[in-house]
Amino acid sequence: MTRVEALGYLGFRVKSLEDWEVFATEILGMTATRAAIDGEEAVVLRMDERAHRITARVGDDELDYIGWQVSGPDALDEVAAALTAAGVAYNDDAGLAEMRGVRRLLRCTDPAGYTLEFHYGATMLQEPFVSPTGARFVTTAPDGADTGLGHVVVVCDNVEETTEFYRRVLGFKVSDHIIPVPGMLLTFLHTNPRHHSLAVAPVYKDGPTGINHFMVEVDDLDVVGRALDRVHQRKIRQLASLGRHTNDKMLSFYVQSPSGFGIEYGTDGLLIDDETWSVVTYDASAYWGHTFDPA
């Protein structure tokens, strides 16, 4: 079975590179560099040894692409075969691979319309990652398993079809579900020990599709607390108060990114052991906290 390994990177189109640069470094604790990508100015964000985890270029404040990492050339061949077997067209784009600093890259669109980039051989930099806020981001499990940059939650108007694509074609496993409000079923999917690398949400109250939020995890509650202090000090809009999620046990808060969508900043996320895991459905997203849009 084809198996995507981890959420390798994300790309966004943003209205203000400057706002993202300040937010990512001073609130989230990532490092930022300016680069020219395909002739366009970009802000490139690091959170560990990898050369880029998040890349922002100028545009309309939206998710540009999701980079799904696989373990190597054989795994990427398997993804290509699985996409072909499922009738999904893809580009094997050497120029794009060069731009992303990976050895090979296949690009396709998922059933909900999101652009996916399957890749292996990401560039690791000799220059150590040193967070300006002292954050240490959790991108591996204690046993060394790669757990990726975090997770991404996307809103889809064809949730079942999209979920089945990730499950049957790409080898994701359902972690669990949450019904946060009656009639709304969220589906969480994992592809490594991280509880979820992807969650699929239906359109809510005629709202938009697009990214709902992405999550990054740090290894220290005090780093989360200090980030929250900075959010308050700078009067940045918080989308949910500090709280503990029911399903992945993440202790986190949600803040509005400069592009409007959410960023979850948390610690203490659950790791899954597929040998013993069983899918359940929670009737709430948090044990406590996560009050929406706190004043």
Ligand SMILES: [Fe+2]
């Ligand atoms: Fe989340």
